[in-house]
Structure formats: structure tokens, C-alpha cells
Amino acid sequence: MxxxxxxxxxxxxxxxxYKFLGEIGTFTRGNGLQKKDLTDVGVPAIHYGQIHTHYGTWTAESISFVTPEFARGMRKAQPGDLVIATTSEDDNAVAKAVAWLGDEDAAVSGDAYIFRHSMDPKFVAYFFESERFQAQKTVGITGTKVRRISGTGLARVRIPAxxxxxxxxxxxxxxxxxxxxxxxxxxxxxxxxxxxxxxxxxxxxxxxxxxxxxxRWTTLGDVGEFIRGRRFTKDDYVESGLGCIHYGQIYTDYGTSATSTVAFLNPAMSASLRLAKKGDLVIAATGENVEDVCKAVAWLSDDEVAVHDDCQIFRHTLDPRYASYFFQSASFQEQKVKFASESKVVRISGANLAKIKIQVxxxxxxxxxxxxxxxxxxxxxxxxxxxxxxxxxxxxxxxxxxxxxxxxxxxxx
Incomplete structure (x- = not known):
């Protein structure tokens, strides 16, 4: 200091x-660049969504490009300009900015502004992350579900100079x-x-x-049976009632074992559902990739729990947590691969899970x-x-x- x-x-x-951003530079809206226009080589290009997901305070390289022919009709950031994402569903993310420090101009999409200014570009980019900027920008944010800020709103923000x-x-x-x-x-x-x-x-x-x-070596089918769950949707959820496990929640909300659920159904639905009992494994039999599919959680509560139809219930004679740990093992992971059916999603049936070998x-x-x-x-x-x-x-x-x-x-x- x-x-x-x-x-x-x-x-x-x-x-x-202190000066208004409008005094030290100009805001120009990007234009006409969609994700389908992006290529792996060519003229550097920055899509507003990438500012939220891929870029930090500054960058000298783009992760995407457009063809030279397409770039001719595009508005471009020059080295030293800020590229600002003007829309988001989250107020905190509105006006997230990256200083473009590449060696050539970069095409910029709509829903982003190019800020051409007279200050050190990284200084301005750091200012856009500061509490002072965040407090000032809120006045200019509009919209309901999608929140946005205009160049006029940004131009009214004051920056130390x-x-x-x-x-x-x-x-x-x-x-x-x-x-x-x-x-x-x-x-x-x-x-x-x-x-x-x-x-x-x-x-x-x-x-x-x-x-x-x-x-002893045996198969999962020899020590238990696989029972497919039954269909329910997220629209069926209520605040309390019959506990339920959706296959997607096994990936995001559960570990090796569980005694409570994060979602519930109306108990009146129980007759049309399949329920896991204490000691059963609940297995996500559908996934986005082979590595993740068949993540399992041992259900250890005395209360029965409804199981989604993209899950298998494994009712068995093993220690439930031992069975759950086995589903995490290299032996299980190596064996399941040959039974996975891959298309848009990966699935493994109960009949195929029953063929997997386990040491007991x-x-x-x-x-x-x-x-x-x-x-x-x-x-x-x-x-x-x-x-x-x-x-x-x-x-x-x-x-x-x-x-x-x-x-x-x-x-x-």
C-alpha cells in the first residue's frame, strides 16, 4: 500500500x-452472434454466456471463434476494451465484465456491451467486480425473470479515475x-x-x-433381487408426507447411505408406487454417462420410501452399507460398463445388474x-x-x- x-x-x-463511465468511454452493443455461429478456429469471438461461465477478470485468448466472413458483419472489441454481459437471471451476475487483452479484435454477441475507454483495462475490469460498482449498478437493472442493464444505465456509474x-x-x-x-x-x-x-x-x-x-464369489442376483421403481414426477412433490427418492437426487443429494429424504409425496399415492424398505439399496439406473450411472444409496430408515422408475431397488442379504460401498468399487465400475446401453442417456437394467459378481x-x-x-x-x-x-x-x-x-x-x- x-x-x-x-x-x-x-x-x-x-x-x-471520480468520473461517470460515460465520461471516460462509450458503450456499444454487440450484435448477431449465436452459439451455432461459433467455430474452433478463425476470428476470436466472445458470447455473452461465456462471460458468466468461462472468463475471469481479463483474457488474452478467446475460447471460441467465428469465420472471417461472418466476422465482417460483427461489432468487435479492440484490445483494451471491456466486454460486459448485460443480462442474467441473477442481479449479482448482471454486468459481469472481462477485459479483452488479445492481439486482435474479437467479435461480440448481442446481450453484451463493448466498453471502449481511456483507462487501464484491468483497472476498470477490477472495478466492475468491486462493491462500489455492484451497489451503483442496481439502480439501472430492469426486467422480471431475465434481468438486464443498458449502456445508458452503465454510463451513469461513477468510477475513481x-x-x-x-x-x-x-x-x-x-x-x-x-x-x-x-x-x-x-x-x-x-x-x-x-x-x-x-x-x-x-x-x-x-x-x-x-x-x-x-x-465367496457370487453374483448380485444370487444375494438379492432387483425391483424397478415406479413413475412419479416433480409436480407430485408436497412439503411433507411419504418420503421419495428421484433418480437425479441420488447424484446430487445423497451419499453412501440415508435415513431421510429431500422430497415427499402424498401418502395416498403409495398404492401405485414401489417402496424401498430398511436395508434396501436405491440405485440410479439412468445417467448421463457410464462413469456416473448406478450410483447407489443404502436406505437405513424404518420408514419405507417411494422410488422413481429410473431407479432399481436392490433387496438383498448383505450389510446394506457394505453393498453400497461395493457399488463405488473399481470391481463394480469395471463390470457395469459391459452392461450399459448408451444412447442419449445411459441405462442398466436390473437383469444385467444381477449378473455382476461380488465377493461376499x-x-x-x-x-x-x-x-x-x-x-x-x-x-x-x-x-x-x-x-x-x-x-x-x-x-x-x-x-x-x-x-x-x-x-x-x-x-x-
């Missing part, structure tokens, strides 16, 4: 002038902060992945038994293995919960310093 303080003392001893040397020093500091934050996030995520890999290795060892031991040790050994794996599972869950909290805390710290660096005493005319 001392370098910035020294620069302010030299160039702006009486405070920093220090000398270029001060802008560049602030950018240097914020770039360093951003790099450190990215490195920390990568380290934390790498640690979680390493722990998951370690856990997976232990799980495989615990679920693998010598052929001459007490564990005595019940006491199953329980011993489950006890160990439960502890590993809890450890990984704690890390997975703590990681986002740690990252969020670091981001808050970064945002605090960014907002401080972009806040100046305003010069009095």
Missing part, C-alpha cells in the same frame, strides 16, 4: 477525481492477490483429490479378499469393513465441507483488499 500511498501523495494530494501510474500499481497488486488466491484454491482442491484417491485405494483393499479365504465375506467381516470405510467417508465429507468454507474465506479476504484498493478519498472541486 505504501507505493500506492506515495503515488497518491504525488499525483493526487487533494483526493481522486486516478493517474495511470496509480491504476497500474493497483492492477499489479490485485494481479498478485488473484494469483495467490488461485494458487491456494488449486492447492486445497489438490489436497481433497489426493485424500479421495487415498480413500479409494483403502476402499479397494478392504473390499478385496483372497480367493482361498472366507469370502462373512457378515462380521462386512460390518468390520463398513466401520472402517464409514470413518474414511466421514473424514472426506469433513474435508469436502471445509474446503469451500476455506476458499470462501480467502475470497472474502481478497475482496476486502480489492475494495480497499479501489476506494479513494474523492477530490473536492
Amino acid at each position: 505504501s507505493v500506492i500511498d506515495d503515488l497518491i501523495a504525488e499525483f493526487a494530494p487533494n483526493g481522486i477525481e 486516478p493517474a495511470l501510474d496509480i491504476q497500474q500499481e493497483i492492477v499489479r497488486v490485485l494481479d498478485s492477490f488473484a494469483e495467490l488466491e488461485a494458487e491456494l484454491e488449486a492447492e486445497l482442491e489438490a489436497e481433497l483429490e489426493a485424500r479421495k484417491a487415498q480413500y479409494a485405494q483403502y476402499r479397494e483393499r478392504l473390499l478385496t479378499f483372497p480367493d482361498d479365504g472366507d469370502a 465375506p462373512p457378515r462380521e467381516e462386512q460390518e468390520r469393513v463398513v466401520g472402517i470405510l464409514d470413518k474414511f467417508d466421514a473424514l472426506i465429507a469433513d474435508i469436502a465441507v471445509g474446503l469451500p468454507a476455506e476458499i470462501a474465506g480467502r475470497r472474502k479476504q481478497y475482496e476486502y483488499y480489492r475494495d480497499r484498493l479501489l476506494s479513494f478519498e474523492e477530490a473536492v472541486p
Whole structure:
């Protein structure tokens, strides 16, 4: 901060002038670029949706292109311009911006503005992330389901306009902060992945038994039966009643086992449904890819639960959590591949699941293995919960310093 303080003392001893964005630049709306127009090579192109999903504060490379012929009719961002996504369903995401720092012009889609200005481009892009900008932009946001802001609304936002040397020093500091934050996030995520890999290795060892031991090889069909669930839709949900498990929720809301559901149905529907009992496995038999299909959750509540028709209920004689852990194992994953039918979605039938081979040790050994794996599972869950909290805390710290660096005493005319 001392370098910035020294620069302010030299160039702006009486405070920093604030200007309207409309005073320092112009807003030009992009035009006519749809996702179907994008190519893998050609003239750089930025679609407004990509600003929300792919770009950070600045970029020197686009992830998409258009043909030179198509680009001739497009409005383009020049190096140093900001490209601003003007629409979103979320007010916080309206006016998310990326500074274009490529070597050539980039075509820009509609629902985005090109801001051509006279300041350091990264300084302006960082300002668009600041609390001061977020507070000012809300006045200009309109719309109901889709929220948007116009160039006129953006032009009314006031920005501190220090000398270029001060802008560049602030950018240097914020770039360093951003790099450190990215490195920390990568380290934390790498640690979680390493722990998951370690856990997976232990799980495989615990679920693998010598052929001459007490564990016997058999098929899932020999130790249980597969029962397909019955149809219900999300429109059938009520606030409380008969617990139900939709196949999609197994991917998003459930772990190895569960004793409660996130959704409910009217109990009067129970006669037309198929219900899982305590100890059953509920298996998502439909998925978007082979890797994910057949994720399973052991149902451990005394209450029965309705199961969706894109699921299989596995009623068996195993320890339920042992069975659920087996469905996560490399042995199961390798075997299921040959039974998956792939089209737009991936499916595996109950008849094919019944053919999958499993090693079944005595019940006491199953329980011993489950006890160990439960502890590993809890450890990984704690890390997975703590990681986002740690990252969020670091981001808050970064945002605090960014907002401080972009806040100046305003010069009095």
C-alpha cells in the first residue's frame, strides 16, 4: 500500500477525481452472434454466456471463434476494451465484465456491451467486480425473470479515475492477490483429490479378499433381487408426507447411505408406487454417462420410501452399507460398463445388474469393513465441507483488499 500511498501523495494530494463511465468511454452493443455461429478456429469471438461461465477478470485468448466472413458483419472489441454481459437471471451476475487483452479484435454477441475507454483495462475490469460498482449498478437493472442493464444505465456509474501510474500499481497488486488466491484454491482442491484417491485405494483393499479365504464369489442376483421403481414426477412433490427418492437426487443429494429424504409425496399415492424398505439399496439406473450411472444409496430408515422408475431397488442379504460401498468399487465400475446401453442417456437394467459378481465375506467381516470405510467417508465429507468454507474465506479476504484498493478519498472541486 505504501507505493500506492506515495503515488497518491504525488499525483493526487487533494483526493481522486471520480468520473461517470460515460465520461471516460462509450458503450456499444454487440450484435448477431449465436452459439451455432461459433467455430474452433478463425476470428476470436466472445458470447455473452461465456462471460458468466468461462472468463475471469481479463483474457488474452478467446475460447471460441467465428469465420472471417461472418466476422465482417460483427461489432468487435479492440484490445483494451471491456466486454460486459448485460443480462442474467441473477442481479449479482448482471454486468459481469472481462477485459479483452488479445492481439486482435474479437467479435461480440448481442446481450453484451463493448466498453471502449481511456483507462487501464484491468483497472476498470477490477472495478466492475468491486462493491462500489455492484451497489451503483442496481439502480439501472430492469426486467422480471431475465434481468438486464443498458449502456445508458452503465454510463451513469461513477468510477475513481486516478493517474495511470496509480491504476497500474493497483492492477499489479490485485494481479498478485488473484494469483495467490488461485494458487491456494488449486492447492486445497489438490489436497481433497489426493485424500479421495487415498480413500479409494483403502476402499479397494478392504473390499478385496483372497480367493482361498472366507469370502465367496457370487453374483448380485444370487444375494438379492432387483425391483424397478415406479413413475412419479416433480409436480407430485408436497412439503411433507411419504418420503421419495428421484433418480437425479441420488447424484446430487445423497451419499453412501440415508435415513431421510429431500422430497415427499402424498401418502395416498403409495398404492401405485414401489417402496424401498430398511436395508434396501436405491440405485440410479439412468445417467448421463457410464462413469456416473448406478450410483447407489443404502436406505437405513424404518420408514419405507417411494422410488422413481429410473431407479432399481436392490433387496438383498448383505450389510446394506457394505453393498453400497461395493457399488463405488473399481470391481463394480469395471463390470457395469459391459452392461450399459448408451444412447442419449445411459441405462442398466436390473437383469444385467444381477449378473455382476461380488465377493461376499462373512457378515462380521462386512460390518468390520463398513466401520472402517464409514470413518474414511466421514473424514472426506469433513474435508469436502471445509474446503469451500476455506476458499470462501480467502475470497472474502481478497475482496476486502480489492475494495480497499479501489476506494479513494474523492477530490473536492
